[in-house]
Amino acid sequence: xxxxxxxxxxxxxxxxxxxxxxxxxxxxxxxxxxxxxxxxxxxxxxxxxxxxxxxxxxxxxxxxxxxxxxxxxx
Numbered sequence: 001x002x003x004x005x006x007x008x009x010x011x012x013x014x015x016x017x018x019x020x021x022x023x024x025x026x027x028x029x030x031x032x033x034x035x036x037x038x039x040x041x042x043x044x045x046x047x048x049x050x051x052x053x054x055x056x057x058x059x060x061x062x063x064x065x066x067x068x069x070x071x072x073x074x
Contacts, residue, residue, distance in 0.1 A: 002056035003073040006036070006046040006063070013067035015041075021066065025059045026050065040068065 018040075019033035026048065028036070036046050050056035053074070060072050 002050050002053045004048045004050060004056055004060055004063075004070055005073060006040055006048070006068055006070045008043060008069045009040050010067040010069060013041075018063065018066050018068060021059070021062055025055065025062065 015037050019030060019037055022028040022033040022036060023030060039046055048056075048059075050059065057072060060070055063070055
């Protein structure tokens, strides 16, 4: 099991794309994805547990491109 910590966001975050990415890669529904976005914008740290380590690393790379400050915890 891998963990991704979403710490904060950078100026110009692509919020809609962030919500869609969670759904497409992790299977998170849109409501939960939007809640994650809202929490991130309120500076609330989000921890996602992902069963597949390769999937977690891919998600980390893609979410970083959208303007999210994040890190991988094994």
